[in-house]
Amino acid sequence: MTEPADHAWLAERERGDDISHVPEARRAPYRKLEQLIAALPDPAAPADWKRRVLEAIDRPADPAPAVAAPALRTHRWAGVSAVATLAAAAVILWFVLRPPAPRDLPAQVAASLAPEGPTVTTEIRAGGVRRGSGAAHLGDTLVVTATADAPIELRLYGDDDEPIARCNDGDGCAVTYAGSRRRYVLEQVLRSHGTVRVMLFTGAAFPATFDRLDADVATAHAYGGDARQIAVTQVE
Amino acid sequence: MDEPDVTLERNAAPPQPAAAPVDALEILARGDRKAAIAALIDAHGAAVFGFCVRALGDRALAEDVAQQVFLEAHRDIGRFERRSSLATWLKGIASHRCKDAVKSRKRREHRLRRDDIAALHAVDPAAVPAERVAQAQLFAALEDCLQELSGDVRMSVVLRFQSGMTYEEMSEVLEAKADALHARVSRALPVLKRCLEAKGWAP
Numbered sequence: 001m002t003e004p005a006d007h008a009w010l011a012e013r014e015r016g017d018d019i020s021h022v023p024e025a026r027r028a029p030y031r032k033l034e035q036l037i038a039a040l041p042d043p044a045a046p047a048d049w050k051r052r053v054l055e056a057i058d059r060p061a062d063p064a065p066a067v068a069a070p071a072l073r074t075h076r077w078a079g080v081s082a083v084a085t086l087a088a089a090a091v092i093l094w095f096v097l098r099p100p101a102p103r104d105l106p107a108q109v110a111a112s113l114a115p116e117g118p119t120v121t122t123e124i125r126a127g128g129v130r131r132g133s134g135a136a137h138l139g140d141t142l143v144v145t146a147t148a149d150a151p152i153e154l155r156l157y158g159d160d161d162e163p164i165a166r167c168n169d170g171d172g173c174a175v176t177y178a179g180s181r182r183r184y185v186l187e188q189v190l191r192s193h194g195t196v197r198v199m200l201f202t203g204a205a206f207p208a209t210f211d212r213l214d215a216d217v218a219t220a221h222a223y224g225g226d227a228r229q230i231a232v233t234q235v236e
Numbered sequence: 237m238d239e240p241d242v243t244l245e246r247n248a249a250p251p252q253p254a255a256a257p258v259d260a261l262e263i264l265a266r267g268d269r270k271a272a273i274a275a276l277i278d279a280h281g282a283a284v285f286g287f288c289v290r291a292l293g294d295r296a297l298a299e300d301v302a303q304q305v306f307l308e309a310h311r312d313i314g315r316f317e318r319r320s321s322l323a324t325w326l327k328g329i330a331s332h333r334c335k336d337a338v339k340s341r342k343r344r345e346h347r348l349r350r351d352d353i354a355a356l357h358a359v360d361p362a363a364v365p366a367e368r369v370a371q372a373q374l375f376a377a378l379e380d381c382l383q384e385l386s387g388d389v390r391m392s393v394v395l396r397f398q399s400g401m402t403y404e405e406m407s408e409v410l411e412a413k414a415d416a417l418h419a420r421v422s423r424a425l426p427v428l429k430r431c432l433e434a435k436g437w438a439p
């Protein structure tokens with residue numbers, strides 16, 4: 001019996017099916033393997049790790065650890081607490097004072113909202129046909145194209161500020177390079193009604209968190225980065 | 237490598253708590269959220285940290301991610317609905333944060349280095365019986381083989397057999413259908429077996 005056959009009866013077993021037809025000699029090595037995995041010890045965390053976690057709890061304004069930039073370890077962030085607090089306040093102000101969310105932004109308008117440096121355009125495609133950046137419908141594809149001289153990250157957030165997609169040099173989209181110029185193309189099929197916010201993150205490090213728009217923006221600002229809303233697409 | 241003729245035991249980590257020594261939710265009900273998290277760390281910190289080390293293959297990064305897990309737990313434990321165990325809830329948070337961390341490394345997920353593996357299962361040959369040295373080597377070989385799997389598959393295998401989760405719990409933690417997880421695990425086991433055998437394991 002070959003290993004693919006092992007896979008088949010193992011799948012049966014994992015589904016809870018009867019595998020009494022499989023010889024015991026065939027089953028035994030896997031039983032030992034599973035016992036071995038079960039016995040794997042959990043590596044011990046450093047002695048002061050618990051203390052560091054509890055200290056971090058006492059610094060509620062601290063941003064999430066930047067796993068994208070491991071050199072910035074949480075326990076070295078004692079000095080950023082005040083900065084993070086100010087950043088959080090700035091984000092709240094930004095959300096209160098920001099202009100009404102534009103709907104169906106023309107691509108050129110969207111580009112003009114981008115910060116200096118990167119340029120970003122959005123468009124809707126339906127069945128492979130460009131429909132500019134007009135109203136979107138379920139099943140359409142939102143295409144966000146950006147060019148920049150330094151790494152950026154594009155993110156999409158939904159109605160409740162929940163994450164939908166992200167795109168950077170290593171993940172989530174196609175990136176092409178021409179000298180120092182980078183071109184990012186993020187394509188997202190629109191699968192639910194409501195709004196989709198297109199956000200541009202710039203700076204030396206992007207927040208590792210991808211949880212909530214406001215929290216991610218606060219984290220970006222805490223690291224001296226920037227996060228801007230480029231466009232809002234309404235999915236009808 | 238012959239399998240040591242001993243009962244497998246966890247020999248490189250502090251004793252595992254049989255259960256939460258203090259009920260974190262009871263402490264929370266008394267209004268002390270930070271103490272509740274401290275109790276959670278006592279009960280589940282090693283398991284969460286271990287899960288992150290295996291998922292990420294990087295102890296330093298795992299420290300940060302596991303810390304973030306408990307910071308989120310501190311933020312959200314008030315909304316914990318008891319639909320699952322606290323351990324499953326924490327593993328769910330850990331799974332998400334580890335996936336984020338892997339993505340953020342821009343596909344630079346590197347394998348657990350040999351010296352890290354050795355550190356995970358370090359034993360002093362002069363101080364312990366030969367069987368335990370062999371067992372530590374076997375664990376190290378298995379850790380090495382686990383790192384050969386992709387991140388999602390590795391997390392599935394660890395949750396299934398090391399954490400002892402049901403597929404229902406795994407579905408919640410990994411946000412994948414049970415059928416997909418059955419297939420993932422059943423395909424991984426022959427790969428692990430072959431990898432271990434190539435390293436000398438004789439089941």
